[in-house]
Amino acid sequence: MNKVASEVIANLLNEFHIAIKKNDADLATELFERCKLSFDNMEEDQNVLVYFSLLEERYRMMMYDTKGEELPKNKKYKKEQMDHIRKTNDMIDYYFHFYEAMYESYKKNYERAISLFKIAEKQLSKIPDEIEVAEFYSKVASMYMSIHQSVVSLGYINEAIGIYKRHDDYKRRLVSSLVVLATNYMHIGRFDDAERQLFKAIDIARELNDEFFEAMQFHNMSIVYSAANRSQDCLNALKRAIREESWRKSEYHIRSIYMLAKEYFKIGQKDTAIYYSKKGMEVLKEKENKIYEAKINIIYNLYTARDTSKSIDKCRNNIRYLENRNDLDGAYELSLIISRYYEKERDYKEALEFAHKAIDIEHRMKNLEGS
The missing domain is CATH 1.25.40.10 (Tetratricopeptide repeat domain)
Structure with missing residues (x-):
């Protein structure tokens, strides 16, 4: 032959x-x-x-x-x-x-x-190929976004968006870039701007008639609403995401379950939050994800323990695990949540410990450079 x-x-x-x-x-x-x-x-x-x-x-x-x-x-x-x-x-x-x-x-x-x-x-x-150049810009921007180096990320992602807008065949890439832009806006507190970008992303996903992709954008919107302390909007967006069967079958499902548990704990609906925490652990038995297991363990132990002495070591250990796995963004966010909760409970020493932890992680992210 x-x-x-x-x-x-x-x-x-x-x-x-x-x-x-x-x-x-x-x-x-x-x-x-x-x-x-x-x-x-x-x-x-x-x-x-x-x-x-x-x-x-x-x-x-x-x-x-x-x-x-x-x-x-x-x-x-x-x-x-x-x-x-x-x-x-x-x-x-x-x-x-x-x-x-x-x-x-x-x-x-x-x-x-x-x-x-x-x-x-x-x-x-x-x-x-300028599309390949846009791909480079978007991936670099996403990486810098993940470590909260927003100024650098914004420079790259705006270049990518400018290119994708000139090419109608690359609307999915445009959506992904809008999400990176929105997340950067969220990190610097521009929540209204972040919301506007994600509404654009949802509109394009609907235009593409891709229900999974649309569900993904609602999940992304929930993250912005949570950061903006718009809890009911956050919960509504999450419920819209998990309504889609293909989303529930994907590796991303656990992220929405975790967000639901976290947000319900945040607003004091403990029974519902416990339900979603346990549901999350059931999902993790079928699709292992140690990072989200650590995250669920943190919020569950934090909000259900009768006193700080019963939760603090578990919180420390799981934050340390996230750091060791280089999930610095997750460790940063949860350190702030732990600190605020302990402060509310008047456990000021422990609150200060995790506030310092969050500051340390943020400093490490913003000073990361290539080796």
């Missing part, structure tokens, strides 16, 4: 790439399977295999973003593969550093991610 020219397979990979960039999960899955089958009859070309391996990692992350599917547990690249990739052409070299940076960012290894993004940015001028 004659071997298929590698250029033919590379063209198929380009179609796969475009489907990923458009967040078209169904088409991307179809092309992914076609690409895998094609390699059996392809003439040997290591660069095409490298390109595919990079695209496969991006595909897995796209499926996590759009469908809530689980991320790979381990990194794909061995040292010898990495050495080869660095010797390939400029574009593959850019893609390699960019995709590796994305992976490290998803894994919350932020210093490593920053370093890799900086390397990729130096090579960005070699990328002729």
